[in-house]
Amino acid sequence: MASYSSGRNGRRPRGGSRRRSDNNRPRHQSAPSRAPAEKSFWQKIAAFFTGGDKPAPRPVQPARSNGSEPPRTPRKPESVEVTTPRLYVGNLSFDASESDLFELFNGVGAVQNAEVVTYKHNQRSKGFAFVQMQTVDEAKRAVAELHDKEFLGRKLVVSGAKSSEHHSAA
Numbered sequence: 001m002a003s004y005s006s007g008r009n010g011r012r013p014r015g016g017s018r019r020r021s022d023n024n025r026p027r028h029q030s031a032p033s034r035a036p037a038e039k040s041f042w043q044k045i046a047a048f049f050t051g052g053d054k055p056a057p058r059p060v061q062p063a064r065s066n067g068s069e070p071p072r073t074p075r076k077p078e079s080v081e082v083t084t085p086r087l088y089v090g091n092l093s094f095d096a097s098e099s100d101l102f103e104l105f106n107g108v109g110a111v112q113n114a115e116v117v118t119y120k121h122n123q124r125s126k127g128f129a130f131v132q133m134q135t136v137d138e139a140k141r142a143v144a145e146l147h148d149k150e151f152l153g154r155k156l157v158v159s160g161a162k163s164s165e166h167h168s169a170a
Helices: 041-050 098-106 136-146
Strands: 086-090 110-119 123-135 157-160
Touching: 041 123, 041 136, 086 136, 098 110, 098 123, 098 136
Parallel strands: none
Antiparallel strands: 086 123, 086 157, 110 123
């Protein structure tokens, strides 16, 4: 004799959740605690004016350390002696362009090239650049005149570039 079935064959419905509903929860488990009821519009207005929604201020914690290390101090930029016409320009404003640098350094001596270093994915400045002067003497003069000079709201760091071995012409 054939028995009647609902057509589901005991399986859960398609696209259904694997999570059990409250009806199928074993009796020994308690219902999950509910969040407090949401405030009414007027309760929110009153809380805004009385400061009732402000969380308690969090205590200021010292910088993370193992307890044995003193807090970190900001590092001073390394001063590199000028031995080549290639200069490093740091603490550069993110708004500075290569033409701005070209004009600034051209006031000191002849500039061959000015290159602002940017991120590849969005072409935004990384905050430093390299400037190639015509001679080493002009590069030394540029460091003497432009180091710690304010440019577009920031004090520039101008020094000799560490090396040109990693620089590619691409």
